[in-house]
Amino acid sequence: AQKITQTQPGMFVQEKEAVTLDCTYDTSDQSYGLFWYKQPSSGEMIFLIYQGSYDEQNATEGRYSLNFQKARKSANLVISASQLGDSAMYFCAMREGSSSTSGTYKYIFGTGTRLKVLA
Amino acid sequence: DAMVIQNPRYQVTQFGKPVTLSCSQTLNHNVMYWYQQKSSQAPKLLFHYYDKDFNNEADTPDNFQSRRPNTSFCFLDIRSPGLGDAAMYLCATSRGGDWYNEQFFGPGTRLTVL
Numbered sequence: 559a560q561k562i563t564q565t566q567p568g569m570f571v572q573e574k575e576a577v578t579l580d581c582t583y584d585t586s587d588q589s590y591g592l593f594w595y596k597q598p599s600s601g602e603m604i605f606l607i608y609q610g611s612y613d614e615q616n617a618t619e620g621r622y623s624l625n626f627q628k629a630r631k632s633a634n635l636v637i638s639a640s641q642l643g644d645s646a647m648y649f650c651a652m653r654e655g656s657s658s659t660s661g662t663y664k665y666i667f668g669t670g671t672r673l674k675v676l677a
Numbered sequence: 678d679a680m681v682i683q684n685p686r687y688q689v690t691q692f693g694k695p696v697t698l699s700c701s702q703t704l705n706h707n708v709m710y711w712y713q714q715k716s717s718q719a720p721k722l723l724f725h726y727y728d729k730d731f732n733n734e735a736d737t738p739d740n741f742q743s744r745r746p747n748t749s750f751c752f753l754d755i756r757s758p759g760l761g762d763a764a765m766y767l768c769a770t771s772r773g774g775d776w777y778n779e780q781f782f783g784p785g786t787r788l789t790v791l
Contacts, residue, residue: 591776601765603720603782610777649719653776663708663727663773665780667719 560585562650564668571640572676578625579635579671581650587611590654592633593665594624597647606648609633640675647672680704681783683768689789690758698753698786700768707773709751710780711743714765726751727773755788763790 561584571577583592594606609617609624617624625634637644650668682701690696700709708727712720724733726745740762742754755762765787769780 589776591778593779595782601714601767601785601787603767603769603780605779605781608777608779647717651780653778663725663732663771664722665771669719670717672717 560587560590560652560654560666562652562666562668564650564671566671567669568672568674570674570676571637573642574639576636576638577640577673579637579648579650579673581633581635581668583631583633583650583652585631585652585654587654590652592624592626593651593653594622594633594635595649595651596644597649597670599646603649607635637673642675642677645673645675681768681770681781683766683783683786685786686784687787687789689791690755691791692760693757696755696758696788698755698766698768698788700751700753700783701749702770702781703749704770704781705748706770706781707748708771709745710767710769710771711741711751711753712767712769713762714767714785720767723753758788758790760790763788 563582590611592609596604607619607622609626621638623636647670649670651665653665684699710725711723714720723737744752765785767785768783771780772778
């Protein structure tokens with residue numbers, strides 16, 4: 559069964575430093591997508607970055623990059639040059655396969671990591 | 678800008694008094710989702726629609742119902758809210774299709790049950 563594991567309930571990082579948030583996943587499907595979302599205290603889920611199972615390059619979006627290690631089934635989020643506004647809850651999520659075969663459009667979420675950026 | 682809109686942002690209801698939360702989208706996405714999220718927890722999927730096809734999660738209580746009258750709108754009805762239903766309710770959309778499509782979330786409705 560598909561599963562997302564985020565083992566860090568909370569993390570601290572000093573402003574302007576880089577931080578890595580861990581995510582491991584379990585799936586038997588060859589085709590899947592991995593997503594990271596940021597959720598500030600206001601509650602809205604903000605899409606950050608996507609990595610596809612067939613992508614050979616690690617995804618990058620501005621200060622966000624994804625360290626994708628397929629053999630280890632990990633998709634860690636790296637935030638460079640942390641800012642105070644990065645303080646939030648971060649969720650890793652996965653969507654499996656083709657809906658034409660799975661018949662589903664569901665995304666599985668991890669339990670999240672709360673990041674606090676210190677001034 | 679295309680977006681997902683939820684109304685109201687904050688809803689207070691009384692124990693047992695029916696309440697309806699609404700979600701609309703301008704993205705023209707096929708799939709709409711309702712999630713329940715309690716403090717510091719992952720969002721929990723309640724149900725989703727692909728167009729008018731309804732998919733209920735096995736552990737979603739019967740107290741929760743949903744309607745999708747057209748592509749743009751989706752409603753969450755809580756027939757008899759209990760104290761345990763106090764939570765953030767998130768609506769999301771996606772294009773459907775395959776695994777590379779991300780979800781777009783609305784700002785959420787925070788429900789308080791008195």
